[in-house]
Amino acid sequence: MGSTNGYDALLVVSFGGPEKPEDVMPFLENVVRGRGVPRERLLEVEAHYQGFGGVSPINQQCRDLIAALDVDLPVYWGNRNWHPFLEDTVRRMKEDGVRKAAAFVTAAYSSYSSCRQYLDDIARARAAVPGAPEIVKLRHYYDHPGFIAAMADHTREALDRLPADAREQARLVFTAHSIPVSMARTAGPAGGAYEAQLRRAAELVTAHVEEGRAWDLVWQSRSGPPQVPWLEPDVCDHLEALHAEGVRSAVLVPIGFVSDHMEVVYDLDVEAADTAEKLGMALTRASTAGTHPRFVSMVAELLAEPEPAPCAATCCPAPVRPAARPGR
Incomplete structure (x- = not known):
């Protein structure tokens, strides 16, 4: 080293x-x-x-x-x-x-x-x-070549687990933890960075897997009160929308996470998988970077690398929100 x-x-x-x-x-x-x-x-x-x-x-x-x-x-x-x-x-x-x-x-x-x-x-x-x-x-x-390479390899492996007749048209569905819109689009040095960084990571992974393959960025694990706007669409709602459009296979790519935890294994491996099964949609899930x-x-x-400069004190401020629910 x-x-x-x-x-x-x-x-x-x-x-x-x-x-x-x-x-x-x-x-x-x-x-x-x-x-x-x-x-x-x-x-x-x-x-x-x-x-x-x-x-x-x-x-x-x-x-x-x-x-x-x-x-x-x-x-x-x-x-x-x-x-x-x-x-x-x-x-x-x-x-x-x-x-x-x-x-x-x-x-x-x-x-x-x-x-x-x-x-x-x-x-x-x-x-x-x-x-x-x-x-x-x-x-x-989020855009480091090591992270991107890991997620690209795991995405290819997940594609390979689909039946051969479902693989070619499978949609890549990148998922990340939803957060309040007030947090995601706050003013300041990092305003809007969360969503933009996730989109960039998804673009890079897709380019490594197969240039031109269709992909989406969706959200999971919403945990706030219903009156507070959070980033949408939810992954299960999106699978239903894809099915209505005629999409019959998808790979879930948990791009927002670097290791498995309950929000991955419950929200994707249980809830999203159940949704896909009810729809008759072929679905696999890529591993996290791990x-x-x-x-x-x-x-x-x-x-x-050179020591990073400290974040500004105003970077990524806490959202103003009412009592919230815990994540899974």
Whole structure:
């Protein structure tokens, strides 16, 4: 590996997820703390997790990514919402003598929840640990060749899983987590960047897979109250619209996610798959980037880039919203 810009550690920062049934409700309460989410909504989402044994795949995917990394630095891992918590990890880094760490966040795009909120998480964790190391968040990587190559390979593999007679005309349906329109189209340095970055990533992946193949960008995992506008169309509604247009096969490409978690395995592998089955539509789902070798090598490449400039304080502001519902 090349230069590491004076970093003496790499910190992987992620969302976190439960790993046994009794973890689920405490985890969800962490996710929605201070947002006034009704108990009945938490119970509804808890049932999704319990349908998978109370385990989200995201923590194991973080472990797998860390095990695959080839970097000449000690690697630490801290989560926003579940063990290992970021504050505990920063405390351990300080005790180990780390002075300056690069933070690789498992979110590739610009928005409040995928960028600014992680910066705030890092700042709070450092404030809670006297003498905490400096932590520099690495840049957004939605268009990095390593991420694009990984998603293109996974998309080809998903196409190959379709029946031969359905493969040629299959629509690529790129999905990402819906967010409030007020968040997606906010003013400021990153205004509108989330949707534009996702479209660019989808364009790049499609060009690698097959120039000219039809594709769409749609949304999933809406979790807000119905009176608040969120990005649309929803993936299940879009599959119904495609079917009405005569499209009979599709590949779901979770371009908005870098690892599987409940919003991928429930919203796509259960809800969207059920919708397609009812419609008689052939459907497969591409894997997330996960531990694809090009995605793994991308992390080392980001470490070797010039240190990114800090985000502006006004970047990716939090949306003004009423009490919301948790994501799945």
